[in-house]
Amino acid sequence: MGTFIIEGGHQLKGKIQPQGAxxxxxxxxxxxxxxxxxxxxxxxxxxxxxxxxxxxxxxxxxxxxxxxxxxxxxxxxxxxxxxxxxxxxxxxxxxxxxxxxxxxxxxxxxxxxxxxxxxxxxxxxxxxxxxxxxxxxxxxxxxxxxxxxxxxxxxxxxxxxxxxxxxxxxxxxxxxxxxxxxxxxxxxxxxxxxxxxxxxxxxxxxxxxxxxxxxxxxxxxxxxxxxxxxxxxxMLPDMIEIGSWIGLAAMTKSELTITNVSWDDLGQIPNVFRKLGITVERQGDDIHIPAHTDGYEIQSYIDGSILTVADAPWPGFTPDLLSIVLVILTQARGSALVHQKMFESRLFFVDKLIDMGAKIILCDPHRATVIGHDFKSQLKATTMTSPDIRAGVSLLIAALSAKGTSTIHNIEQIDRGYENIDERLRAIGAKITRISGN
Structure with missing residues (x-):
């Protein structure tokens, strides 16, 4: 079983190109x-x-x-x-x-x-x-x-x-x-x-x-x-990877450019991240995320009620990015409800985020309320195991933003969906080491 050792708390910078979908x-x-x-x-x-x-x-x-x-x-x-x-x-x-x-x-x-x-x-x-x-x-x-x-x-x-x-x-x-x-x-x-x-x-x-x-x-x-x-x-570029890199930029307060994203095929994705307070700029066919040095604030609905981010069949928001959204919310200014409708076990990884200091209330197998820290309290490094592809990357993003050195086991789950992720993240400044399993 392979392992990532991640030294968190560092800003990243540069360009990253999404893999094929x-x-x-x-x-x-x-x-x-x-x-x-x-x-x-x-x-x-x-x-x-x-x-x-x-x-x-x-x-x-x-x-x-x-x-x-x-x-x-x-x-x-x-x-x-x-x-x-x-x-x-x-x-x-x-x-x-x-x-x-x-x-x-x-x-x-x-x-x-x-x-x-x-x-x-x-x-x-x-x-x-x-x-x-x-x-x-x-x-x-x-x-x-x-x-x-x-x-x-x-x-x-x-x-x-x-x-x-x-x-x-x-x-x-x-x-x-x-x-x-x-x-x-x-x-x-x-x-x-x-x-x-x-x-x-x-x-x-x-x-x-x-x-x-x-x-x-x-x-x-x-x-x-x-x-x-x-x-x-x-193949089109992978929209789930694109959403992952948007989340990574926000959580690490980094300036990143995601290249060749095929904007016209992203649907609701840029808008959902903007509702979380993240600046998503279009530059040709690239996405530019400026460094969010002052954090990011969740938008409320017009009547002031709490924002709900839910998945739905296309052109709704893809369920594969709800794990990323949940992690982003842990450091946002404000609170939001994540409603995962399609899969009843996908939110069960939140206990690992709670161990890192996140304020999350798991309401039931499908819903979690997140109270953002607004970066006033940094997530703490910990040891964890990747349960599936998307939760694994979400935990990796959390670890890259956390204070201290985290360990993620069972990274084969992440490798199932992300190409050479450690090499590509090191190229933009991440401190991540792969230890191969026996």
Whole structure:
């Protein structure tokens, strides 16, 4: 188990460029299974979860060639379907939640798709019903082996249909879209997710020859085609990383420039941070955060009531940044309520912040009230363990702002979503050391 040793309380300065988007990468990489032709993908983040999926695709028989940092070609012209029924696949697929999205492309192109119950962050229940109900609506037969938690869907040829999703699941929508592009007839997906990363997937599929309309809305109409071809694609920058660096700048009173952020795809993110009192300046396609030497003050609502920051499906605020917001609030001027609606275990890391001296009242598994210190009382260094990707980075930001030397164990969780985070932070002045696990 790896560890970070962090000497906190230092101001940072400089430029930092966000990596390619993790959540987009997991969708886009699965889509290479839809064609036998070559696909080139650029700006792929070098992180554990993405590398696991690339390794899984390679074992499936996809020919993968790294052509430059973050750039690969993929050719799925000789897919090894026998691997899907192997014990090795059951082990490999279980280690990554994003592996669920290979099922839609495999079902569409080969008539069958299997997956063990996927892993991922332990942030509460994350249902797979939306995925499989979508496949069943398209005509697939579903089976589930309870003994080894193994799911399967099979169909000779999927048939287009109308469906209303029970939740606007991003991965569920992506999986169903990838299945529907090769189905016979027209598929309408209502209550579809419409995140920028899902839009990216739809645009890529259209370049491959799919016929998807309504991209960017919550109603997608897909006319099935017989086959798809190759294409080139570039990942968007990771909006969660962008939000993390905004929080880091505020908490450490640092002047930072986040470069090439694709402003038009950030949605509510800049506005939410501005409501927390953080100055977020647009400079071309960069974000500039000046040093908040006098701190930052939370805005109240017009009637004077306490600010509530809540997550919602896009274009609402992403749940992946609520952990960052919660940490930022610990040193704000004023108080706010954080309401995490989607995952019931995501706020449980607050006990570690309370140990550091933060004033947080955990109201229930979904809500926490934070009373900001206004930097009058600095967070205290401590030893902690990263429970998941986003909480891990939130604790890292807290440690970089705290007085003294902190230790964070289980940093493999952070590495799952952030590329070379210690090297990149050292480049802007952070005092952070990585100690590899045994």
């Amino acid at each position: 993790k959540n987009e990468a997991l969708q886009i990489l699965c889509a290479v299974l839809l064609t036998a032709e070559e696909i080139t993908i650029n700006n792929i983040p070098d992180i554990v979860d993405v590398n696991k999926l690339i390794a899984l695709l390679k074992k499936l028989g996809v020919k993968i060639n790294k052509i430059a940092k973050g750039s690969y070609t993929f050719k799925a012209d000789e897919v090894n379907l026998k691997y899907l029924e192997s014990a090795e696949f059951k082990e490999d697929g279980r280690g990554l939640r994003g592996s669920i999205m290979i099922v839609g492309p495999l079902l569409a192109r080969f008539g069958k798709g299997y997956i063990p119950k996927p892993g991922g962050d332990k942030i509460g229940r994350r249902r797979l019903d939306t995925h499989f109900e979508g496949f069943i609506n398209l005509g697939a037969k579903f089976r589930y082996n309870k003994e080894d938690y193994f799911y399967g869907v099979e169909a000779d040829r999927l048939k287009g249909t109308y469906m209303l999703l029970d939740e606007a699941s991003v991965t569920g929508t992506a999986n169903i879209v990838m299945a529907a592009v090769l189905a016979e007839g027209t598929t309408t997906i209502y209550n579809a997710a419409c995140e920028p990363y899902l839009q990216q997937l739809c645009k890529m599929l259209n370049r491959m020859g799919a016929k998807i309309s309504g991209v960017g809305s919550n109603m997608l109409i897909i006319e099935g085609v017989d086959k798809l071809g190759g294409t080139q694609h570039r």
